[in-house]
Each structure stands twice: as C-alpha cells, then as structure tokens.
Amino acid sequence: MSNTILDIAKMAGVAKSTVSRYLNGGSVSEATKRKIEQVINETGYIPNTFAQSLKAKKPNIIGTIIPRLDSFATSQTLIGIDEHLKELNFQMLIANTSQDVTREIENIYSLKRQKVAGIILLAAQVTPAHLEAFQEVQLPVFLVGQQYEGVYSVIHNDEEAAYELGKHVLEMGHRKIAFLGVTETDIAVGVKRKEGFRRAIGEREDCEVRYYETSFKMEDAQVEAMRIMQEFRPSIIVCATDNIALGVMKAAYVNGLRIPTDLSITGFGGYDITEVIHPSLSTVKFYYKDAGRLAAQNIVKLIHGEQVPFVTISPHTFIQRESVDNKIGYLI
Structure with missing residues (x-):
C-alpha cells in the first residue's frame, strides 16, 4: 500500500499541513525540509501532482487537446511538450478528440473545470465555436499547427x-x-x-x-x-x-x-x-518535437504574464x- 501525505508527516514528526506546504513550494524551515526529504527518499513517496495542482492557488497542469493518438506528428509534438513542461515544473493532461470538433470544444470547457493553468490545442481548424470557448474559459490558449488572428500559435511554414x-x-x-x-x-x-x-x-x-x-x-x-x-x-x-x-x-x-x-x-x-x-x-x-517545446515554453510564459509573439514559426528541411x-x- 502506498504512503500518503499523513504517513510522511508522521514519519517526519511534522504536521500534515507542513508536508503539503513543502510539496507545493511553500515556506518551510531548512531543518524541517531536510526531515521531510529524508522520509520521502527512504519511502520512495511520489506525490499526486494533479491533486496538488487542483488545491494550489497557482495550478501547474497544462491541458493538451489532440486530434488523434495514432499520429507520428502528434506523438512527437506531445513528447516535446511533455519534456519541456517537466523542465519548467509543469505537468501535462491529455484530452483526445478522435478528430471530432464537438469533442474538441467540449474538452476546452472540461479542462477549465479541471482547473488547468492553460491549454495547448493541436487544432485541425479554428471555428467560431473555438473562439467563443477561448473567450469564455479565460485561460491562456496556445495553438500548434494552425494560425488564427489574435490567438497565440506555433506553426510550420x-x-x-x-x-x-x-x-x-x-x-x-x-x-x-x-x-x-x-x-x-x-x-x-x-x-x-x-x-x-x-x-x-x-x-x-x-x-x-x-x-x-x-x-x-x-x-x-x-x-x-x-x-x-x-x-x-x-x-x-x-x-x-x-x-x-x-x-x-x-x-x-x-x-x-x-x-x-x-x-x-x-x-x-x-x-x-x-x-x-x-x-x-x-x-x-x-520538427514536431521542437514545435512542442516551443508551445510549452510559450504557454508557461503566458501563464506568468510574460509577452510572447502571436506567431512562432518552426523550421523545416x-x-x-x-x-x-x-x-x-x-x-x-
């Protein structure tokens, strides 16, 4: 049976809230931090980052909507997104639409309800319904592969x-x-x-x-x-x-x-x-993987309130x- 935050707190001799604060990057004394880290290393405890994100004031989950799973371009783009998000201490939550535009729109609203910090959309098209959803969810949105005026994107030329x-x-x-x-x-x-x-x-x-x-x-x-x-x-x-x-x-x-x-x-x-x-x-x-990394980099910048160009062009050969x-x- 896997350990819980309460188990880690008991073994470290601290309050559950202290462990939670440590896992969410809050203020913890150096001595307490060392005790918690020692217990985590000894037990191999892996925190539920998705649950942490839902509770945190600043979630670190990026919703990524994809048109299909059986695609080389999609898989390589996802690898690039995932690799760079990990470097930036963010996590990726994937929603597949099986090339169904209705499901694509539904997933935009669904990811909002799951309290993601932003959305990366590998879109085949951008319709008025997409634009309406972008406006209503009030989240940073970044497109991969398609360009639309007023929406941030990375495209192939x-x-x-x-x-x-x-x-x-x-x-x-x-x-x-x-x-x-x-x-x-x-x-x-x-x-x-x-x-x-x-x-x-x-x-x-x-x-x-x-x-x-x-x-x-x-x-x-x-x-x-x-x-x-x-x-x-x-x-x-x-x-x-x-x-x-x-x-x-x-x-x-x-x-x-x-x-x-x-x-x-x-x-x-x-x-x-x-x-x-x-x-x-x-x-x-x-270079799909590079495009994915660019998307991850720019969505995190948008979340942090930094400026990014509306259109970034990925190279080709x-x-x-x-x-x-x-x-x-x-x-x-």
Missing part, C-alpha cells in the same frame, strides 16, 4: 515548404503531376500546402496538374491513388502528408508500378519510417531521397 517541394518536382523534370491533399477545413495541410505547391507550379506553363483530396488515413489514400493512376497516369503524385504517401506507395505496388521509375512520390512530415522504407521517401521534414525520378533526360 506549410506554404513555403510546399513551394520548395514544388520547385524540386519541376527541377526533376516532372510535368504531368497529381497533388493529393486533404479537405480545406484544415487550413495548414488542406489549404496552405496546396497554395504553396500551386504557386511553384504556376511559374511554368508546360505542366498538366490535377488536384485530388483524401483523408489522413493510409487506406483512404490508397483507394484514391488507385483511381488517380487509372484515370490520369501522372509521372508523380505529390502527397500532403507522409501517411498519404505511404498509402500511394501501397497502391503503386498493387498496380505493379516501380517507384520511382514508373511513378514518383513525395510527402510532408519527415516521419521516421520514410527513411527506412525502400525506396526511401523524398519529403519535407517538420526538404530531404531528397530515392522516391523521385529525374526526368530531365527524357525532356531533352
């Missing part, structure tokens, strides 16, 4: 990254191109990446480009890719995420196409798996690998 990728596709000689994106309700992935790519392609007049949509799921991307290959037969499919690219790769193998000779493929994200598969995937690498064929020789 999706449009510029897509522009760079589009320029690479053209430099490799591709002129018959399919772009496989997602719904435009997701501004970062569905709009900004398509806009950046379209801007790059618009700098040439000899391209045939078609734009398609799918979900974030590999199996849905595979189905849509099969249709694209049958009706359009592009030399390259540019995918809005690495997950989509993996689904397209599966469709290519099912159709007996060789990558990149018969079909080139690119992605966005820089997931670990894209480096070890064969052929390895050319992709834009986003284009990684050229094996999945894009060089068609320049065929154009000469």
Whole structure:
C-alpha cells in the first residue's frame, strides 16, 4: 500500500499541513525540509501532482487537446511538450478528440473545470465555436499547427515548404503531376500546402496538374491513388502528408508500378519510417518535437504574464531521397 501525505508527516514528526506546504513550494524551515526529504527518499513517496495542482492557488497542469493518438506528428509534438513542461515544473493532461470538433470544444470547457493553468490545442481548424470557448474559459490558449488572428500559435511554414517541394518536382523534370491533399477545413495541410505547391507550379506553363483530396488515413489514400493512376497516369503524385504517401506507395505496388521509375512520390512530415522504407521517401521534414517545446515554453510564459509573439514559426528541411525520378533526360 502506498504512503500518503499523513504517513510522511508522521514519519517526519511534522504536521500534515507542513508536508503539503513543502510539496507545493511553500515556506518551510531548512531543518524541517531536510526531515521531510529524508522520509520521502527512504519511502520512495511520489506525490499526486494533479491533486496538488487542483488545491494550489497557482495550478501547474497544462491541458493538451489532440486530434488523434495514432499520429507520428502528434506523438512527437506531445513528447516535446511533455519534456519541456517537466523542465519548467509543469505537468501535462491529455484530452483526445478522435478528430471530432464537438469533442474538441467540449474538452476546452472540461479542462477549465479541471482547473488547468492553460491549454495547448493541436487544432485541425479554428471555428467560431473555438473562439467563443477561448473567450469564455479565460485561460491562456496556445495553438500548434494552425494560425488564427489574435490567438497565440506555433506553426510550420506549410506554404513555403510546399513551394520548395514544388520547385524540386519541376527541377526533376516532372510535368504531368497529381497533388493529393486533404479537405480545406484544415487550413495548414488542406489549404496552405496546396497554395504553396500551386504557386511553384504556376511559374511554368508546360505542366498538366490535377488536384485530388483524401483523408489522413493510409487506406483512404490508397483507394484514391488507385483511381488517380487509372484515370490520369501522372509521372508523380505529390502527397500532403507522409501517411498519404505511404498509402500511394501501397497502391503503386498493387498496380505493379516501380517507384520511382514508373511513378514518383513525395510527402510532408519527415516521419521516421520514410527513411527506412525502400525506396526511401523524398519529403519535407517538420520538427514536431521542437514545435512542442516551443508551445510549452510559450504557454508557461503566458501563464506568468510574460509577452510572447502571436506567431512562432518552426523550421523545416526538404530531404531528397530515392522516391523521385529525374526526368530531365527524357525532356531533352
């Protein structure tokens, strides 16, 4: 049976309130502090930091709302948030929405009732209902991955990254191109990446480009890719995420196409798996863990009343690998 605060107080020969004050960072004499620390070390006592936060005048729990659990981007962002919050003596409480916007709004209010100090939201979109909730809960709110005027956020430079990728596709000689994106309700992935790519392609007049949509799921991307290959037969499919690219790769193998000779493929994200598969995937690498650390750093600053920029941009890198064929020789 685990020890309680009362057990620690009895073993240290002090009042329960003294132990509680010590655990919450209150004023305790050096002699008393040493006695409590000795008992805690001997017993291996682990305080209930969530309960402490609920009782404390200044809670140290950060509510983090995520759209899905089975996502490389989400997991890496959470690692970054958690690591930095621990360094700042804060804890993270995670609420998953399974990509349900209604649950996302409900969780904002729920976290307020649980007395969190602030909220980090990995949002796919920001609706009027989100803005209303932000106003009503009166807590510091920080977005990751999406930008909205008047709301603090850290974003990936999706449009510029897509522009760079589009320029690479053209430099490799591709002129018959399919772009496989997602719904435009997701501004970062569905709009900004398509806009950046379209801007790059618009700098040439000899391209045939078609734009398609799918979900974030590999199996849905595979189905849509099969249709694209049958009706359009592009030399390259540019995918809005690495997950989509993996689904397209599966469709290519099912159709007996060789990558990149018969079909080139690119992605966005820089997931670990894209480096070890064969052929390895050319992709834009986003530094999700660093973005998570930035979010943690800035939400704590907001809680302490410090100023932070409304928008912080996380860097990216284009990684050229094996999945894009060089068609320049065929154009000469």
